[in-house]
Amino acid sequence: MIIKLVITFFKWLSVLFLIGLISAAIYGYLLLERLSDELPDVNQLKDVHYQTPLQIYSKDNLLIAEFGEKKRNPITIDQAPKELIHAFLAAEDKHFYEHHGVDFVGLFRAALKLATTGKKEQGGSTITMQVTRNFLLSREKTYTRKLKEILLSLKIEETFSKDTILELYLNKIYLGQRSYGVAAAAQTYYGKSLNELTLAESAMIAGLPKAPSAYNPIVNPARAMERRDYVLYRMHKIGYIDQQTYQAALAEANTARVIHRGIELSAPFIAEMARQKILELYGTQAYGSGMKVYTTITRPLQNAATRALRNAVHSYDERHGYRFKLPDAPAQKTDIDKMPIIGDSYPALIKRIDNDKATVQLRGGKNVEVPWNNMKWARKFISRNARGAAPQSIHDLFKIGDAIFVRQLNDKTWALAQIPEAEGAFVAIDTIDGAILALAGGYDFNHNKFNRVTQSNRQPGSGFKPIIYTTALEKGYTAASLINDAPIVLEGSRPGHEWRPENYNRRFSGPTSLRVALRQSKNLISVRLLLNLGIKPVVETAMRFGFQKNQLPNSYTLALGSGQATPLQMARAYAVFANGGFLIEPYLIDRIESGDGKLLYQANPQVACLDCTSESPSFINQAPRIITPQINFLMNSLLRDVVQRGTAVKAKRLGRTDLAGKTGTTNDHRDAWFNGYSTTISATAWVGFDNFNSLGYKETGGAAALPMWMEFMQAALQDKPEIPLTPPEGVAKMYVDAESGMMMSAEIPGGIWEFFDTTQQAHMHTNFEFTPPDEAHFSERHPIETLF
Structure with a gap:
């Protein structure tokens, strides 16, 4: 009886087991079917796009900046060294080339560990499964996701070669310090x-x-x-390396350190301009796109621009005195190491003082010597127009242990420095196609990110006068036309609101030719020209040169440059004179490439083409001509005279005759400008305060801004031949009376040679038409409702 019951029990148990087994099989099948329907398509791995940083380069292929959270440099499998592959196989999956995507032995071992200890243990995940997890699945740790991982791994193995799977892995795996992939890790750590x-x-x-x-x-x-060392042990045990190689590798010290890929060219204002443009074109996804953006700048010119700007604002600062020492001297050298380098100014600790020099310690422990000659400028700052007595020795300034700033000069000697309060801007563009050749938007981008080249609208001062003179020449005036340099009073709309413009030197010269007036920057003659021409024609000319109407006041103060302009706009305007009369469009991005090297964008700028005609090939993207060749030549002649004999005569030190330009200084010396050019480069330099404070007495464009322009152009034009100014057809050279501007015989002494636009002979003014009827009174009043 008992035996029969036992047999019956086992029969029912067998039936239940079979039913359970069948049910489990059915459930498992249905689960697999459902999971299969939910699985992503593994074929998407055929077109993987890795998130790699957006990179900004110079035209000469130097890295300027990277933008993006993930550092990655994708490689192909044949670019991975065999030793590196063996190291990963030893560490992660020694049977990679043998299994079919899943290591069932490893999975069983991990499952057994979980069953016996209740703890999940890493292991059992093959490289293929890690690829599945990293590319196709979330990071959640559930049994369902693990089943999906197994199924997908098997599918991947059916679809892709082992080398392809390993390549995906080596490029995707996270390796710390924001580095993804082996190439990024090699760069980051070593x-x-x-x-x-x-x-x-x-x-x-x-x-x-x-x-x-x-x-x-x-x-x-x-x-x-x-x-x-464990990875090396595994490599040795598997047989990838021999005993001798193993021991040598074990003996090697840890040399890893975080290495940020060296920025090969410091141009942060350029990088930010490029970043903003890419963001505008492609949106935030550009940060992980791996795009390479090639700008138009080059290292020699960019470095020259940065150096020239910093030297100019330091020179301005030194002319006005030493404002401060750093707060309390650091107690230890390590405190200096924590202080920032700002621009080209390095924090330093005075370690020793001799009669003719001071020895200072820089960040990092390096000692340098600062000669007394490079410190004696440090008279105490009192105000923009006043300084204290000159120091007689270093001991008058400092004691051992004081913290100061120092900078290295162009001659490689060190000098006492301070962080300039005044700011500067510099931009140079190619006169033919508008490519930005160099740009510095301020003393230090990290100290102040405001880009004064593109964002700062300032009064251009006398730098605007060439626009007025261009209009005058187009209306029939000549370079020899005489205008009376005499006092003038312009009445406002209300009694007592009068404008009495003055020349900078507050002296008057009487009848003066346009050539001399521009050369000497005569304010009163510019005002009289504007009165005679009218505001509207001058505004129209300015708009042809690229200025916006809202930048141009409907006021006779426009004669003195009371409008607004950015340095980039000024450089563009002066490029018209340099290139023969064409308005070009400044641009920064030369081309954009995708992460895999495909060309996404290539600049096709309009160009100043002197030889182009209506019959020229259509592929030539010609810039619009805005002034005639004759007017362009005359303005070039006048603006070259500014350098040779006028307010920019300092530039003659460059030893060239093909330079031209115009200084600019605004009311109360708030802005100092020099806008100038050679045939191929138009460049603008500006110095001022962001809060519009006065720079101080005598801080003119020629004193504060011209040296910046000169330093840059000296570097930019080195070994570049001069290009002579050749009169075009329609320009004649005539001998005129220097006092009256009238033509006379070349045999009569006392005359001068002057150029004339013969194409305008029919409507050319005589000098007698240029002065108002009451000019003989030497001073006159004009009602002017639009002034105030």
């Missing part, structure tokens, strides 16, 4: 390419995927070394 890594360094990188933070060689060097 500053090397993959082929330059030692075996020990490859093993260190291969040890990171298990726990990038725990085994980080920067943060946890001891644990990282243990993990590295």
Whole structure:
């Protein structure tokens, strides 16, 4: 009876087991069917787009900046050294080339560990499964996701070769310090390419995927070394390396340190301009696109611009005295190391004082000597127009232990410095196509990110006068036309509101030719020209030169440059004179390439083409001509005279005759400008305060801004031949009376040679038409409702 019951029990148990087995099979099948329907398509791995930083380069292929959170440099599998591959296989999946995507033995071992201890243990995940997890699935840790991972891994193995799977893995894996992929990790930790890594360094990188933070060689060097040595042990045990190689690698020290890929060219204002443009074109996804943006700047000219701007604002600062020493001297050298380098000014600690020099210690411990001659400028600052007595020795200024700023001069000597309060801007553009050749928007981008080249609208002062003179020449005036340089009073709309413009030197010269007036920057003659021409024609001319109507006041103060303009606009306007009369459009981005090297954009700027005609090939993108060749030649002649004999005569030190331009100084010396050009480069330099404070007495464009322009042009035009100014057809050279401007015989002494636009002979003014009827009174009043 008992035996029969036992047999019956086992029969029912067998039936229940069979039913359970069938049910489990059905459930498993249905689950797999459902999961299969939910699985992503593995074919999307055929067109993987890695998130790589947006990179900004110079025209000469130097890295300026990177934007994006993930550092990655994708590689192909044949670019991965064999030692590196072996290190990863030893650390992560030694049977990679043998299994079909899933290591079932490893999975069983992990499952058994979970069953016996209740703890999940890493292991059992093949490289293929990690690729599945990283590319196709979320990071959640559930049994369902694990099943999906297994199924997808099997599909991936059916679809892709082992080398392709390994390539995906090596490019995607996170390796700490924001580095994704082996190439980025090699650069981040060692500053090397993959082929330059030692075996020990490859093993260190291969040890990171298990726990990038725990085994980080920067943060946890001891644990990282243990993990590295384990990887080397596995390589030796598997047979990838022999005993001697193994021992040599174990003996190698940890050389890892965070290495930020060296910015090869410092041009942060350029980088920010490019970033904003790319963001405008492509949106925020550009940050991970791997796009390479090539700008129009080059290292020699960009460095020259940065250096010239900094030297100019330092020179201005030194003319007005030493404002301060750094607060309390640091107690220790390490405190100096924590202080920022601002611009070209380095914090330093005075260690020794001799009669003729001071020895100072820079950040990092380096000692340099500062000669007394490079410190004696430090008279105490009192105001913009006053300084204290000159110091007689270094001891009058400092004591040992004081913290100061120093900078290295062009001659490589060190000098006492202070962070300039005044700011500057400089931009140079190619006169033919508008390419920005160099740009510095301020003393230090990290100190103040405001880009004064593009964002600062300032009064251009006398730099606007060439627009008025261009209008005058177009209306029939000549370079020899005489205008009376005499006092003038312009009445406002209300009694007592009068404007009495003055020349800078407050002297009057009487009848003066346009050539001399522009050369000497005569304010009163510019006002009289505007009165005679009218505001509307001058505004129309200015708009042809690229200025906006809202930048141009409907007022006779426009004669003195009371409008607004950015330095970039001024450089563009002066490029018209340089290139033969064409309005070009400044641009910064030359081309854009995708992460895989495909050309996404190529600049096609309009060009100043002197030889182009209506029959020229259509592929020539010609810029519009806005002034005639004759007017252009006359303005060139006048503006070259400014350099040779006028307010910019300092520029003659460059030893060239093909330079031209115009100084600009605004009311109360708030802005100092020089806008100038050679045939190929138009450049504008500006110095001023962001809060519009006065620069101080005698801080004119020629004193504060011209030296910046000169320093840059000296570097930019080195070894560049001069290009002579050749009169075009329609320009004649005539001998005229210097006092009356009338033509006379060349045999009569006392005359001068002058150029004339013969195409305008029919409506050319005589000198007698240029003065108002009451000019003989030497001073007159004009009602002017639009002035105030």
